[in-house]
Amino acid sequence: MTADIGFLRDLVTAPGPSGFEQPVQEVVRRRLAPVAAPETDVLGNVVATVNPGAAPLVVVAAHADQIGLQVTWVDEQGFVFFDKLGGVDPLLLPGRAVVVQSRQGAVDGVVGKRPTHMIPEAERGKAAELCDQWIDIGAPDRAAALARIACGDPIVFSPHFVELAGGIVAGRALDDRCGLYVVVRALELYAGAPGAAALRALSTVQEETRYMGAQVQARRQQPDCMIVVDADFATDQPEVEPRRAGGTLVLGGGPALGRGGASNPALLALFEEVAATEGIAVQTKAYPGDTQTDNEVLQTAGAGTAAINLGLPVRYMHSPHEVAHLDDLESAAHLVAAVARRVGEVFEPGFFTPRV
Ligand SMILES: [Zn+2]
CATH class of the missing domain: 3.40.630.10 (Zn peptidases)
Incomplete structure (x- = not known):
């Protein structure tokens, strides 16, 4: 087989x-x-x-x-806020590459995070709530972001599929x-x-x-x-x-x-x-x-x-x-x-x- x-x-x-x-x-x-x-x-x-x-x-x-995410709001600086579609672990998201599936096509983004150096000891290892996380699509402001994406657009993890070894695949x-x-x-x-x-x-x-x-x-x-x-x-x-x-x-x-x-x-x-x-x-x-x-x-x-x-x-x-x-x-x-x-x-x- x-x-x-x-x-x-x-x-x-x-x-x-x-x-x-x-x-x-x-x-x-x-x-x-x-x-x-x-x-x-x-x-x-x-x-x-x-x-x-x-x-x-x-x-x-x-x-x-x-499972995925969905755009809910864009702030003045062009950062994209989101909620989840299905069982998404908030711990997994910071530093992750994602793709917004907008009506115009795929828009690459990354889930931002505070540099580890600037996280107080007591807060380390804890996940921020989803509503306190954001996606950076490189837009300089809200208008520029909304020219490429819209409220309600779905978001997925970046495509990934490899054969690790001997029929075992990851994706x-x-x-x-x-x-x-x-x-x-x-x-x-x-x-x-x-x-x-x-x-x-x-x-x-x-x-x-x-x-x-x-x-x-x-x-x-x-x-x-x-x-x-x-x-x-x-x-x-x-x-x-x-x-x-x-x-x-x-x-x-x-x-x-x-x-x-x-x-x-x-x-x-x-x-x-x-x-x-x-x-x-x-x-x-x-x-x-x-x-x-x-x-x-x-x-x-x-x-x-x-x-x-x-x-x-x-x-x-x-x-x-x-x-x-x-x-x-x-x-x-x-x-x-x-x-x-x-x-x-x-x-x-x-x-x-x-x-x-
Ligand atoms: Zn299933």
């Missing part, structure tokens, strides 16, 4: 902070067009189906959006461009050798803020089962303990199958059976509570849908340089395609209803 690193780079390089996902959704549409007919709903969710109209219907979903927004990679590749693999089931890709918007894309699609979809692919916390790094993270999750160990209320037992058993038959390594992750993904919302699709969480191990979540393993992505795509074929063989009404 050779991963398509160029496609992952395209997904990572395209900006798509929550509420402003169109550039990355365009990458998804372009790539899906040869195997399915992508459609975009009013919120910006992208949907495309191989074997449309066939039954059962299997949906594989990931979120297109990434921004691997949460959840890793998942998007799996969704699109799974559709391609399934289109190359389809089974009886319809397999539908769903690329959602606004997961990092309010699960808005999933909420809209949960009302429109009536799938027989739903596979939600998202980045999950790798534990093979300092200071992340498996006992606090729902179990051990290592890079290169394969995708993690979630267990808990958000995963249907029959669908989980099917994933385990197919992974064993196909020789695909998987890991197990406990979700005693909220998965903090689109899963809970998408489970409400139709009259209630059998769902499962497929977690991709990612280090340094929500930082500008997240780290993942290409093999986990490609093997997850093969697993999803194989599961879709198997669901087509074994599905009957009531298949996913837990046995009493």
Whole structure:
């Protein structure tokens, strides 16, 4: 299984902070067009189906959006103030290169900070509140800044994507461009050798803020089962303990199958059976509570849908340089395609209803 690193780079390089996902959704549409007919709903969710109209219907979903910032105000000197889109750690920002995605195009900037020499001892190591941080775009005053950017413009970390070594990559927004990679590749693999089931890709918007894309699609979809692919916390790094993270999750160990209320037992058993038959390594992750993904919302699709969480191990979540393993992505795509074929063989009404 050779991963398509160029496609992952395209997904990572395209900006798509929550509420402003169109550039990355365009990458998804372009790539899906040869195997399915992508459609975009009013919120910006992208949907495309191989074997449309066939039954059962299997949906594989990931979120297109990434965390970011948004311009709120520009002061007299031309410094740009901002708020956050999604879970941004204020500690990470000072000294960071960012890009304002203005209507005119990309505007480079840096998050300013006081020189370390001038920070009193008592304040060192503490993050300033977001409203006390600023971005410098090199504008001499407010008018010059507002000629290039505007209130409401989204902001992202500067594009970054490198292969560190042996299939381990680092980049921004691997949460959840890793998942998007799996969704699109799974559709391609399934289109190359389809089974009886319809397999539908769903690329959602606004997961990092309010699960808005999933909420809209949960009302429109009536799938027989739903596979939600998202980045999950790798534990093979300092200071992340498996006992606090729902179990051990290592890079290169394969995708993690979630267990808990958000995963249907029959669908989980099917994933385990197919992974064993196909020789695909998987890991197990406990979700005693909220998965903090689109899963809970998408489970409400139709009259209630059998769902499962497929977690991709990612280090340094929500930082500008997240780290993942290409093999986990490609093997997850093969697993999803194989599961879709198997669901087509074994599905009957009531298949996913837990046995009493
Ligand atoms: Zn995510």
